[in-house]
Amino acid sequence: MAAHHAVYKLSLRSAKGTNAPASASGAIDYDVTGSACDGYTTNFRQLVEVQPAEGDSKLNDMTSNTFENEAATDYTFNTKTSSGDDTPDTVAGKAQRGADGRIAVDTKSPKGHADFASDVLFPTQHLRHIIAAAERGDKILSADIFDGSETGKKLFHTLTVIGAPLTDAPDDPAGQAEALKGMRRWPVVISYFEDGKDQPDYVLSSDLYENGISRALKLDYGDFVLAGALDQLTVAPPAGPCKK
Template sequence: MIARILVSTLALAASSAAVRAEPAASLAPHRAGYEITLIDDYGVPHGGQVPVAAAGVIAYEFTGSRCDGYASNFRQYTQLQRSEGDPISSDIHAVTFEDGEAKRMRFQIDSTTAGGEPTPIAGSAMRADGGDTTIALSKPSAATMDIGKDILFPTEHVERIIARAKDGGGPMEARVYDGSDTGKKVFQTLTVIGKEAASPSPDADDAPSLGKIRRWPVTVSYFDEKASDAPPEYVLSYDLYENGVSGSLKLDYGSFALSAKLKRLELLPIPTCAK
């Protein structure tokens, strides 16, 4: 599973309760590394501000269990070379914790662009017994807001996608909150889940432990729910494995697209209560 690199009400469960649905997927604690490059044959004409080359890395760690909650530590460094002007670099570091019942989430996101000062976003989100979710931000400034019912946090979203995949796949809508952007944005997402893959895993050369694990092709489009009729802010495509690991990624930003190839995977010990 990847924290949004950027990253719900489901069609599968439009009347989602305030507690995590049962049964849920068993998500594997793991560390993963991805190598970022530009997809050259994207087919969109290059303007002066559109990248002509890209390089970068993603380092991701996911730990925890239903008993203890889930923690993620995500770092992405990307350098984009435009046809005009100097390269632009960005560095994103995101740390999150979600409790095992998907009622609370804490997050700290620090992002830096072109070597400037870090831009911090920090806060928490809590789902009340009635289903309403409230955000409390501490950075960049204190603020609270109610984002309504039927919100999914990132780990819960992945669990629901896996459950839908096992049930035959197809389209699935969800409202997702992950603390990114300004910390106040809710994404309306549309996930399209394909049939279970039968061919050998393309990730198995660099991550042999994925060779015999079930997987499904997944495409997730992220929309700003306040921008009606607007195209998605980005589209994320990848193979999602039954244990929650994300295979190599394609990130489509509309005017250009990046590839993030899975280069390293370490499966970590499973906590006792999750076995």
């Protein structure tokens, strides 16, 4: 897993249905620091301006700051979401995995508690499982994910479909980055389901590199689909061996 900073430009790829917007654009700023020795801190921000078929445009802003330790036993999260001029909704808390593997979540804003089964994964842990599955040649990975989003007590059921590995360099400038040259990548499609729902809440597609970097994003929200082109990429030098 490479520590890196990536910026993606978002544009409207397609729209359908009565709630389809006339236009949409924005950006994702994704910053990961840390290592397999020390855990990973992730700072994420997604800004999307949506122009409906009728009425004023609306700016959707979501910020997430998380830390996941190297053993995937501790996970802290702080997320803020706002739409238009609304007051941002903030959720902050901590999830801890006990000796039995079960996860206890305590939120302080708003105050609350939740418990999850031992097979639930945190986000970086999930990403590592996807890469490991791809390296084994697996085509499907099913997993339950806790990321602290929305209420801070919500679980997503995910289904990941993994395509055949690719090694040819993409045509876009970002794909020519030195850190990505000659590196394997897999087309992956991750569907996120709410509990009890047959249709996914959203679907994320991308080319996922073996070092955890993604390009060629596609975010499908049902009524519309956003394309995310990797616009900027900075990769940190590889971390040294873990200190004993």
